[in-house]
Amino acid sequence: MKNTKPIYTIGHRNPDTDSICSAIGYAHLKQALGQNVVPARAGKVNAETKYALEYFKVEQPLLLTDLYPRVKDITMDCKIVVKQHDTLRHLGEVMREHELKSVPVTDSKGLLVGIVTVSDLAKRYFQELSMQNLSEMRVRYRDIIAATDSEVLVAGDEGAFIEGSVRIAAGSIETIKKVIDKKDIVLVGDRHDETMIDIVKQGVSCMIITGSGRVCAEVLEMAEKQNTFVLSTPYDTYTIARLINQCVPIRRIMHADPVCFKPLDMLSDIKGAMEETNYRNYPVIENGRLVGIISRDNMVMPEREQVILVDHNERGQAVEGIEEAKIVEIIDHHRLGGIQTSEPIYTHAEPVGCTATIVANMHWQNDVEIPASIAGLLLSAILSDTVLFKSPTCTEYDKKTAERLAEIAGVDINEYGMAMLKAGSGIGDMTPVEIAKNDLKEFQIGDYRIIVSQISVMDPKEVMDLEPQMIEAMTNICEKEGFDMSLVMVTDILEEATYLLYAGSPKTLIGEAFKKDASGTHVYLPGVMSRKKQIIPPLSEAVKRIAN
Template identity: 30%
Template structure:
């Protein structure tokens, strides 16, 4: 069986690939940036570059992809090294196979020979030491050579640890390194043998290669990013980057969208992306800037958006308003979807904070979902050990927002916003989480503790 077929494709990353990937709970900018940057890198000579995403598509993102006929990035659940990444397929024998067959494999340089039952499940291994013990009788009885070679592998079978292909190596590394076995077997979920791995591979497994777009904080990155090799970052948010073992290209610029930075690179290289990529990049800009109404908007966003609109053959204002109207209202969505679909984690003065944002076209729906949303926020705060969790509800038509939140009392008292009711604050014209809300919350956390 192919090792990559033994587990869900969403859990298996390819060692040969470099993944361009946005943050967890991806918004339109994160997905569009992954697609656009992967296209640009491939067009400029990069090999095996793949656009990926770290979560399900939002309704707005799905609309944009369908509108321009662009397939979504592949979905990855995580990028930690798995036993599937180090297992090497190796011929196995049955327990009744003669020792001569095991000896032939060991003579070819194999460290162990896997022994399986009739259902292709591991029984153990034959090692060179086990064979040496069996053949030690020849010292005094050389005439027994044929007899010993005809013995079954069952006679010298030794136990060997085995692990499922989809298990994370890091979850088992300490126990493996303390154990006596240098080699172990890898199976699928049903226990069927897949391959052999060894201790040295556990110490230094292959690592996924990542290019982070639209984020630079590990708290927002795909699961397992701390075990991956981050080779570059392209972003437009505050700095909160993880340390890397080597210097890397790290670009963070104050524009309204990561897609702006990618489109500028395309234009500078005199590369016109196809209409599908141009349209998706334009969607990322229009979404993140709320069709240029957000205070994060810069002249660079407006200029490059017009260039992309020409390539995609759309009117920027008309398409932008159409894009914003796609997001379903609060009544049509589950609490989980509203709270988690665009939620980001932050470290503020040593405290864990998580802030989501949902864009709607009518704030009058909020009172009907308010209590359920507050309950959902509190449940997540307790489960994740957060000092503060909030949901920014933004009306993209009127350009106003409310904040629902749950947190430690000193922090809630320090919030510099107009309190409307228990757990709800009016944010007036604040519409940008990145540029307006997060700096204010960061100051509040600093002053509260």
């Protein structure tokens, strides 16, 4: 399989079993056909779906809370970094070799501590009008040895920090003695042996012989007695003076605490920070560690996420930011809900009870074998959506598909189906708000923005006992999120009936749709189990009648 950006197959928000299992099943089919498709989910997994996933030992799909472009989508690899104790010479070599304008700086543990730019180096260049006080810069002898390409003639503690200043041995020995102090570093060109010995006797810490000058044995012996470094470099004195200035550690000129971003930061949120700072590059970090870099020159819109929608086709039900993504396919069993695409796409919709029915048969049509675990999940979706074949949405096609899947999965349909439905039927410790949003779907019906949630239970009394709290929660949802009405279907699996709770307005819509007295907060609908077939169509027709 090619290492391309994945395509996500994802169901609707507040996902049900079909939404999750069909996403997993369709991703399996696509992967078998050689495509890099990853299953995802747009919300929390409910108890029923959790039971199915655990029963067939399949992990929950990736959670995608939105599809807005993020920093990770434009992050570039950053394999070139420098350490804070590296020298400016090393930095210059790195920048020149790799043609970089800026380089992140890390500490010995690999944590980001700063960033350094070519302009920082240029600024430093113009400051090189005199020898720098290397003691203040905390430069080590090993830095000088490396920067000047020196051969060590008399060794010392290379890791020690330099304590004195850098001097050039110019003029007579008397002049030189007046200039140099103990612990200084002295650059010596073509000088007599006696002059070198006198310099060492002054207690200097290091003598650098420039131009690969000759050094007699007597000088070296004296240096060893005085614990004086003696270095020999091929460069002339002027060049060495400049190179020593480049021994300063990078941390002395870097931007400490640089403006950084995290991989999951949204691009829309970081534009302000980039405009304020106007840097060329920004590090991307995760847990303090550098994971990449983004360039302001690359702040064009990244390649959009590609998604396959399963079990829905309405923008209001899709994951947040769907308008920023590229929809490449739709696999569904609902009404067409008006999602627009920029170009023709593959759409597979059938009037069956479950998306998983379509997904399973697409496997067989493509001669792709369905593993037992995937078969079990697709079966779970069918049993959930058709409520063990009791829903009016159920077709013979669903039943035959389920029987074939059950054989592959090695389970008894009724026994497993009842266990799964029971696992998802109790409200447990769900709050009224959580119940009101369970398996929530949004619909635009005429001029009304309506949400319809559904919870299937063995004993509806445990939900109906919370009716006052439920209505309060539903009313708050409408007011805070701008919906006209909130409906909750409390579906009795055993009695094959639904208590329909409603809040918002117009209540006359409920009375008109179901020919019931809607003056209260719920109506009882015997034989009603399907949102798709028995709730939405009557509401749609009622809106038309009210409008006329």
